[in-house]
Amino acid sequence: MAGLEVLFASAAPVITCAQDALVCFLHWEVVTHGYYGLGAGDQPGPNDKKSELLPAEWNNNKDLYVLRYESKDGSRKLLVKAVTVENSVIINVLEHGSQQVSDLTLNLNDYIDSEHLLDFHRVYKKSEELRSRLVSGIITPIHEHWVKASESPHQEFPPATAREVDPLRIHPHHPHTSRQPPWHVDTGTVRGSTWQSKVSSVPAFWPEDQKRSPRELEGINEIDHRNGRVQKATP
Structure with missing residues (x-):
């Protein structure tokens, strides 16, 4: 000391x-x-x-x-x-x-x-x-x-960076331009080469079947992926 x-x-x-x-x-x-x-x-x-x-x-x-x-x-x-x-x-x-x-x-x-x-x-x-x-x-x-x-000098962000980090910035909305298909497939399981589907009252499974009535589609629960056709379920 x-x-x-x-x-x-x-x-x-x-x-x-x-x-x-x-x-x-x-x-x-x-x-x-x-x-x-x-x-x-x-x-x-x-x-x-x-x-x-x-x-x-x-x-x-x-x-x-x-x-x-x-x-x-x-x-x-x-x-x-x-x-x-x-x-x-x-x-x-x-x-x-x-x-x-x-x-x-x-x-x-x-x-x-x-x-x-x-x-x-x-x-x-x-x-x-x-x-x-x-x-x-x-x-x-x-x-x-x-x-x-x-x-520790004061740091400033450049304009572009400041906009990127702005938490209140609203991002521009981009509307979807692609059309949704007029059909859908219900969930199911795959067995072998075919899709086992749960049948519901939908317009159609595939485009070519859209003209079928719901009555005509009753009992259809199998889709053959080899030729893209809807088939009757095998008993």
Whole structure:
């Protein structure tokens, strides 16, 4: 954790409570991920300057800490707020460009030893766990959202493609032009070389039989496929 001890030593004269120590750790984590501190408060001030140290008056309000940061390449700006609620600190981070917000709640007793606030080697408990929670809870979500927003240009479909994928598009109706045959064959089964048909009162089985009356077709239930003629069923 290079740099944290130096930062703590510079801030130690004004650290008076557990949340001071936690915000100091938070500031160091933000700085190690490529940011400079600009100043305290919501709005820019005349004394703002890029620095890895905590700005003046950073802990004047023990219930609400407000710090502003800018990435070293100048592409991103963060507004960090830490609110004290009983024995917890709620951290809220806003990235100005994307308006992405991330939040994290930490229990002070889990990570800060209030009995040794001025001893760097004893004030922080479970430092690796604290760092992991800060990274996964606020640093990584902000970074990933910013990268996604900057690397995903808006895609437009060409007119033809847009019409093809339009779910509301009504396809043109093509009416059937072929005439249906004036006859039909009832379902049946094939036996040998003949079709065993269920006889019903239909106009005819084949075109040449259309002139036959229903009475003449009674008892016809066999079609000879070899010569295309309708024959009487064999008893």
